[in-house]
């Protein structure tokens with residue numbers, strides 16, 4: 001019997017996975033779509049890793065994450081574990097010379113996030129954080145319209161990120177425990193996406209903010225809870241635009257309702273993540289709904305579209321676009337708008353500013 005020799009293309013990215021929950025599955029699907037080989041996985045136990053390996057078609061398992069970082073058949077590691085483990089795992093992966101994709105939040109403190117951003121810079125590797133909503137084509141369309149001046153001067157912005165999976169007192173999750181989730185939950189988990197998307201599309205930074213947070217249940221499933229369910233923000237950008245941002249994981253019927261709306265002196269723009277094929281363009285006369293179409297898209301929006309108009313793209317497609325950009329950066333390209341560890345640091349800075357503003361009940365300057 002001849003043994004078929006599989007000629008592994010040296011340009012094929014070899015991907016290691018640490019963690020195997022919902023996000024691990026999304027990362028694995030995107031890595032495979034980008035042409036990678038899933039060579040090894042580690043998880044909370046060997047048994048769990050073996051189950052993930054079978055489910056996701058990963059070649060082999062390691063008992064510990066350290067085995068993934070040390071593996072000679074791994075070029076990039078995707079870290080998809082609970083928040084408090086991100087910083088030590090990402091640091092170890094960088095120290096092993098691997099490219100890294102680390103789930104958000106990059107770290108639960110600014111100090112850890114800053115150290116990781118610096119370590120990634122020093123290591124000269126690709127180090128990314130999946131602020132994946134940047135990869136919906138109509139987000140790129142909106143960003144291009146702002147950058148080209150077509151909406152005029154940004155005056156105000158409004159946004160929200162609403163979910164309902166923590167609505168009930170017996171809804172519990174590792175994120176609700178500061179020891180595993182960090183001192184902020186709702187804002188760090190999804191408010192970070194909202195702020196990243198606002199700053200990415202607007203091309204401006206939030207320079208000061210006021211915030212209030214609420215913890216509805218001080219106990220969940222019999223365990224004490226020490227981070228927030230809800231955050232409401234007032235923000236000001238570096239051009240002086242004013243904005244309102246609402247974050248809640250207790251909004252009945254809202255499943256993953258991330259919406260941003262920008263108002264310029266000539267046009268408004270509204271993107272709703274649950275309707276990603278559309279971009280609302282508001283005008284004094286003739287507001288319209290623009291539908292995704294690679295034939296009419298801005299080049300940076302068109303490059304993310306693998307199917308024609310009328311064939312809806314969704315969340316996994318956006319994730320696929322993000323991972324494809326990570327892997328093209330590993331191959332030496334410079335894809336536009338790749339969210340890196342510097343953006344993970346930005347999210348940590350905003351999270352600490354929100355917690356400080358809520359505590360002091362005053363406006364807080366947000367350092368760049």
Ligand code: SOE
Nearest residue numbers: 022104163189190193249256
């Ligand atoms: C849970 O809030 C969650 O899975 C977030 O962790 C993700 O970042 C978000 O994209 C969807 O909701």
